[in-house]
Amino acid sequence: AQSVTQLGSHVSVSEGALVLLRCNYSSSVPPYLFWYVQYPNQGLQLLLKYTSAATLVKGINGFEAEFKKSETSFHLTKPSAHMSDAAEYFCAVSGLTGANNLFFGTGTRLTVIP
């Protein structure tokens, strides 16, 4: 079975500071991992995905994530936060078995302080 845990439902950073959003996964098969961003009253937009190629994945808007199998982690980072990064971020996992069902974490709301 697949699942993800996002540590910290709320994260606040100052503009220009490092953004670190944590995600740990559980999967009985080699996982595919995704990060999505959601702005208020909108759907989810894909930031990046890990599909067993490079362990360091670069996404849109300057975000990247590193797959660490030994730590079962897929943390999302950005070197310098912008005000426009304020949103809710979801980590998700799917496996090789069955349909392309995603299992989502409960989300982390990022606040950027000017």
Next chain:
Amino acid sequence: DGGITQSPKYLFRKEGQNVTLSCEQNLNHDAMYWYRQDPGQGLRLIYYSQIVNDFQKGDIAEGYSVSREKKESFPLTVTSAQKNPTAFYLCASSQGYGNQPQHFGDGTRLSIL
């Protein structure tokens, strides 16, 4: 541009009433999904469909129904049996399995009158 269109954006339901949320995609994706989003709970899968005329229950299917008569359309009906329907509903689609990301619509917010 290809994408997923959900309508309406806001919907109100009276007690004992069924309501239908529309989801249309022009991405030529085989699979479509419905999620329910509540504050602090992330997204929970209601129903999904991998091909036309076939669909499967997700984690919280009780009180909901779907149909998949056309590849591009996957409407969700919230029935009167769903006692707590107030939520944000998201439709998604994807091509293939596992390593293919899901693409999302902008959602429908359902409230009870």
